[in-house]
Amino acid sequence: MATGRIVIDVDRCKGCELCLEACPQDVINLGDYFNAKGYRPAVLVDPKHECTGCALCAVVCPDGCITVYRDVPAPRATQVREVALA
Numbered sequence: 001m002a003t004g005r006i007v008i009d010v011d012r013c014k015g016c017e018l019c020l021e022a023c024p025q026d027v028i029n030l031g032d033y034f035n036a037k038g039y040r041p042a043v044l045v046d047p048k049h050e051c052t053g054c055a056l057c058a059v060v061c062p063d064g065c066i067t068v069y070r071d072v073p074a075p076r077a078t079q080v081r082e083v084a085l086a
């Protein structure tokens with residue numbers, strides 16, 4: 001399964017919880033502190049690395065606070081075959 005992570009701009013977050021409801025992996029919670037605007041911001045809590053990078057959280061965020069990064073698997077090593085030329 002694809003894996004990813006998100007970065008939340010906690011200073012701009014207004015704690016509306018839309019991203020919490022949208023996340024199919026349930027890896028977003030509200031923080032236990034208040035940001036400069038007086039809201040509890042969304043935070044990624046993903047100790048098992050279950051975020052898939054699906055970006056649903058970023059799509060629903062009305063303030064564009066979430067940036068999504070998706071892990072890209074390394075390309076398989078090119079197989080090298082010896083061929084006799086003469």
Ligand code: SF4
Nearest residue numbers: 023051052054055057
């Ligand atoms: S990218 Fe998908 S799985 Fe990851 S936190 Fe956002 S909604 Fe959840």
Ligand code: SF4
Nearest residue numbers: 013014016017019061
């Ligand atoms: S949807 Fe956006 S503004 Fe709302 S809690 Fe999530 S990050 Fe914050």
